[in-house]
Amino acid sequence: MNEKNKILVVDDDAGHRTMLKTLMSGWGYEIHLADDGTSGVEKVHQEYFDIVLMDMKMLKMSGMEALEKITQYNPALPVIIMTAYSSIETAVDALKKGAYDYLTKPLDFDKLKLTIAHILENLYLKKENIHLKKRLDQTFSRNDIIGKSKAMTALLNTVELAAPSDANILVTGGSGTGKELIASAIHYNSPRKDMPFIKINCAAITETLLESELFGHERGAFTGAEKKRKGRFLQAHGGSILLDEIGEMSLAMQAKLLRVLQEKEVTPVGSEENIKVDVRVIASTNRDLKKMAEDGQFREDLYFRLNVVTLEIPPLSARSEDVPSLALHFLKLFSEKNHRDIKGFTPEAMDRMIRYNWPGNVRELMNSIERAVVLARSDFLSVDDLPFSEQVISEQLFFEADTKISSTDVPLAEIERVAVLRALEAAGGNRSETARRLGITRKTLLKKLRQYGEA
Numbered sequence: 001m002n003e004k005n006k007i008l009v010v011d012d013d014a015g016h017r018t019m020l021k022t023l024m025s026g027w028g029y030e031i032h033l034a035d036d037g038t039s040g041v042e043k044v045h046q047e048y049f050d051i052v053l054m055d056m057k058m059l060k061m062s063g064m065e066a067l068e069k070i071t072q073y074n075p076a077l078p079v080i081i082m083t084a085y086s087s088i089e090t091a092v093d094a095l096k097k098g099a100y101d102y103l104t105k106p107l108d109f110d111k112l113k114l115t116i117a118h119i120l121e122n123l124y125l126k127k128e129n130i131h132l133k134k135r136l137d138q139t140f141s142r143n144d145i146i147g148k149s150k151a152m153t154a155l156l157n158t159v160e161l162a163a164p165s166d167a168n169i170l171v172t173g174g175s176g177t178g179k180e181l182i183a184s185a186i187h188y189n190s191p192r193k194d195m196p197f198i199k200i201n202c203a204a205i206t207e208t209l210l211e212s213e214l215f216g217h218e219r220g221a222f223t224g225a226e227k228k229r230k231g232r233f234l235q236a237h238g239g240s241i242l243l244d245e246i247g248e249m250s251l252a253m254q255a256k257l258l259r260v261l262q263e264k265e266v267t268p269v270g271s272e273e274n275i276k277v278d279v280r281v282i283a284s285t286n287r288d289l290k291k292m293a294e295d296g297q298f299r300e301d302l303y304f305r306l307n308v309v310t311l312e313i314p315p316l317s318a319r320s321e322d323v324p325s326l327a328l329h330f331l332k333l334f335s336e337k338n339h340r341d342i343k344g345f346t347p348e349a350m351d352r353m354i355r356y357n358w359p360g361n362v363r364e365l366m367n368s369i370e371r372a373v374v375l376a377r378s379d380f381l382s383v384d385d386l387p388f389s390e391q392v393i394s395e396q397l398f399f400e401a402d403t404k405i406s407s408t409d410v411p412l413a414e415i416e417r418v419a420v421l422r423a424l425e426a427a428g429g430n431r432s433e434t435a436r437r438l439g440i441t442r443k444t445l446l447k448k449l450r451q452y453g454e455a
């Protein structure tokens, strides 16, 4: 936003014109000049201006006529008119015809400066709003949730079906799997999308504060409650609320939340009043609420209320076919953000990312790529740019095999089979490499593979 704002001055008095140009250029604007109404209208057709400053009394095409033509062509373009003090009726007329404001001559320079600043400020806000709206629309279009794997396709289909309804939704998944992204997609694809979307992390606030945070409080309801406060539920009225990490909510708070969901009204702390509220609840957690309900740690009735639709986001390791597209998506994002022109990944790097099991899921992938982009020394990211080594991957694989095996009574031959196949996978199917890593000969490896029906 370093570009200067552009102002067009339309005035047939050469001396006044240049005076205005010098004055306003000094305020940091880019000033263009038109020496009569006709050329003023022409200029507006040819190029973009933020503001037009125009004299009313001109010989060739009056200011009034020019004003009409300009506002007809671009009703959003603010036109400030300059008029003699004696012809105030002209000014009123001009305002009716769509002028933004008028200034009397001789000009009060301070007033001119303020008027311009005021217009630009509004303009800036408007642009920001459009920009924000665009960004939101983009962020939550289906195309921006990356994932063509079977699991993600099924999940996104359910999102599309469930979003437009008013059903409460429970989003579950490990850390960094995209719970918040999916929750946003639900809100922004629902009829409530232009109403507030309020997020609150239930684990980040102490139990006592959580109640007033959610439902509000009266002045003096507790120590420190100096002002009456509207809770998050009321702020979200007409829209949606995301209760993040709902699994961390105490049983007492759960009871209060249940009441809100049942009665559709909230009672601020320290108040007798019940206030009707219309909010769609989306809850998310990385805990197993069903199991918590069975163990008495989560209210079963609340669980059923929240869980009208459950969206379970699988861990990234269970959808490794999404890794390449996610990796490229983040590569593009962070290359742009950091003004780097990184073209892609070496095949080895991509292969390693696909085999790694990403305990931190998409967030870990995203962070790894951001770091790699920032530190990269060549046009293609290689294995050296990734924060985890081949050894980590092998260890992961053996650890998985290990837990799988130790959970039941498994014959030694089965343990060996799993270990051999995992090692083969870790070596990308390269048999010599697998044999070397297992410390056996290639011939022995081949024999074993034949036994397993793999060769």
Ligand SMILES: Nc1ncnc2c1ncn2[C@@H]1O[C@H](COP(=O)(O)OP(=O)(O)OP(=O)(O)O)[C@@H](O)[C@H]1O
Binding pocket: 144, 145, 146, 147, 173, 174, 175, 176, 177, 178, 179, 180, 181, 182, 286, 326, 362, 363, 366
């Ligand atoms: N499928 C996806 N496509 C594109 N970006 C994704 C996807 N999944 C997650 N992300 C991005 O990864 C990051 C982590 O996602 P998000 O915050 O939604 O996860 P979360 O499950 O809420 O994580 P946490 O457990 O840490 O709260 C975000 O920047 C999000 O935009």
Ligand SMILES: [Mg+2]
Binding pocket: 179, 180, 244
């Ligand atoms: Mg989250």
